[in-house]
Amino acid sequence: MRLIYFAHARRATGCSLEELPLTAPLTPAALWDLLIERHPALASLRTVSRLARGDDFLPADALLSPTDEIAIIPPVSGG
């Protein structure tokens, strides 16, 4: 799975892009568990951030495939 980190999420992880080797589909909650294990600084962003695939925000019951490209979207502040 390819992960894309923006804004505060990039600052928390220190990277923009990351490849995560996965073998099975997983839920957003399971992905967050994995990500926070790798990057503890992401913990504070979990409840306020959303995940997106392509141009869509993902609902909590989405199923993420190992080949997905998933963006971590911290609270937005445009305008």
Added chain:
Amino acid sequence: MRLIYFAHARRATGCSLEELPLTAPLTPAALWDLLIERHPALASLRTVSRLARGDDFLPADALLSPTDEIAIIPPVSGG
């Protein structure tokens, strides 16, 4: 008293400015009575129009002096 007619009021009277010889102060209601007597076409504008003196709309209990300049302000439609 000098009267200034705008928009529909000018169309109703056929004039922009008119001098009305008066000898005593009068109320807005009394002025309207006089004006409608001279220009019957003003009758339909009476309830929807306002009178102004200087830069101020006049309340119903104002007292108008023979030397005043009074504008007849039909419903506005700017913007």
Added chain:
Amino acid sequence: MHIEILINNVVITPSPRLSDPGVGALAEFTGSVRREENGQPIAALVYEAYQPMAETVMRRLLTELAAKHPCLAVRVQHRIGIVPVGEAAIHIAVQARHRAEAFALLAAFMDRLKQDVPIWKTDTLPA
């Protein structure tokens, strides 16, 4: 609040956006003459103002509204005389620190303008 009011027969064109570093929000409204009025095709509208009362009333309204919606500057241009279809009859620009006040003052002013400011559409010129 800085207030600038222009009521004249000059064509309204885009003005440069100001760069006062205290301004975070600029809300603008441009009202143009549409190609039809009451369902009939037209070529132009004719506007008339009672000067200087129109300007005084606008200034009074803006000062009153600014007490509730504090803004930094307002500029109102109202064109009078013949205004052809597609051209602007009015342009209002409100500058404020933040957008909420700017939008609130602009919307409230437009409502009051259409009730209390002695300016009229007096004629339509047919297409």
Added chain:
Amino acid sequence: MHIEILINNVVITPSPRLSDPGVGALAEFTGSVRREENGQPIAALVYEAYQPMAETVMRRLLTELAAKHPCLAVRVQHRIGIVPVGEAAIHIAVQARHRAEAFALLAAFMDRLKQDVPIWKTDTLPA
């Protein structure tokens, strides 16, 4: 409704007012960088967008809002990268037959933009 969206690092300048004879109302909002952020003087803000998702989400929001507030055209420009104090970060122009729809769509879009469009202020450059 015609929709035009630009998200890039180009300076936002006033655009000519359009003269579509069906348009009676143009509502615009320009959001600029103020000289302070959280009480501290700054020289610039840095904006970042998730492209093309930001554009897709804006287009989706505008289409959804237009069902409730029918307008003729919307143009959104959002600058990204370094935006110096006094310069515009965003400009939105909404054209409609009448002003009520234009204001309603503009205000609703700004609210949703600040919730759902993946654009961020990522940094402040100190003064």
